[in-house]
Amino acid sequence: MIDFNDPKQVAKAIQYTNVNPDLTKKDLLVHVETCAKYEFDAAMVAPCFVALAKDVLKGTGVRVASTVNFPMANDTLEMKLAVVRMLAKEGADEFDFPPNPGLLLGGDVEGYARELTEMARAAHAEGMKIKAMLEFGYITDADLKAKAAQLACEAGIDWVKQSSGWGKGGCLATEEDVAILKANIKAPCRVKVSGKVNTREKMISLFKAGAELVGTSSGPEIISGTAGDIDAY
Numbered sequence: 001m002i003d004f005n006d007p008k009q010v011a012k013a014i015q016y017t018n019v020n021p022d023l024t025k026k027d028l029l030v031h032v033e034t035c036a037k038y039e040f041d042a043a044m045v046a047p048c049f050v051a052l053a054k055d056v057l058k059g060t061g062v063r064v065a066s067t068v069n070f071p072m073a074n075d076t077l078e079m080k081l082a083v084v085r086m087l088a089k090e091g092a093d094e095f096d097f098p099p100n101p102g103l104l105l106g107g108d109v110e111g112y113a114r115e116l117t118e119m120a121r122a123a124h125a126e127g128m129k130i131k132a133m134l135e136f137g138y139i140t141d142a143d144l145k146a147k148a149a150q151l152a153c154e155a156g157i158d159w160v161k162q163s164s165g166w167g168k169g170g171c172l173a174t175e176e177d178v179a180i181l182k183a184n185i186k187a188p189c190r191v192k193v194s195g196k197v198n199t200r201e202k203m204i205s206l207f208k209a210g211a212e213l214v215g216t217s218s219g220p221e222i223i224s225g226t227a228g229d230i231d232a233y
Contacts, residue, residue: 016219050066073099113151117156120158162178173194193213200222
């Protein structure tokens with residue numbers, strides 16, 4: 001686990017996130033400049049801002065992350081694959097996406113696994129890392145959570161997340177869910193968390209449970225030891 005007394009190590013475990021629909025270009029520039037200031041692992045931005053973020057962050061060592069079919073999860077696989085190619089063209093280094101939870105909930109394990117496998121293959125072909133947001137706000141049964149994590153790992157997904165932290169499928173990051181993820185994957189697959197991780201104490205507890213990366217809009221507050229907005233991401 002990282003040394004939480006070292007701000008640089010903490011920053012490198014944070015993907016500072018602002019994907020709000022009402023974000024303006026001016027706000028985006030503030031966001032990515034903050035990422036550069038703190039040297040966060042990545043700036044998580046909406047697809048429409050990937051190219052701009054990439055240009056502003058050039059030479060800083062901060063990567064650009066984005067999303068595919070967020071937060072609904074139910075675009076067709078072909079639509080999702082098309083966005084993967086577009087994100088690569090725009091310069092994204094990685095992306096988070098929600099596999100369609102309705103497939104798994106409805107018993108279509110093969111379809112769910114196929115989506116994960118095809119998305120991982122497409123991402124890696126473009127040189128990008130891929131993170132699967134498993135949306136435990138929908139998948140509430142512990143055995144099914146474990147199955148989702150296992151399928152993602154087997155498909156070649158680089159990181160599994162318990163949730164996007166947004167919308168109906170979003171949920172708070174908990175130690176219990178992190179433990180389920182950790183117990184059902186193997187290297188090189190790893191655990192990222194999102195969902196109201198707005199203090200250093202919360203981040204520490206989740207990392208003790210097995211997480212290694214966090215997506216949050218409270219990055220500066222975590223570094224400073226204060227608390228981020230409880231109503232924010």
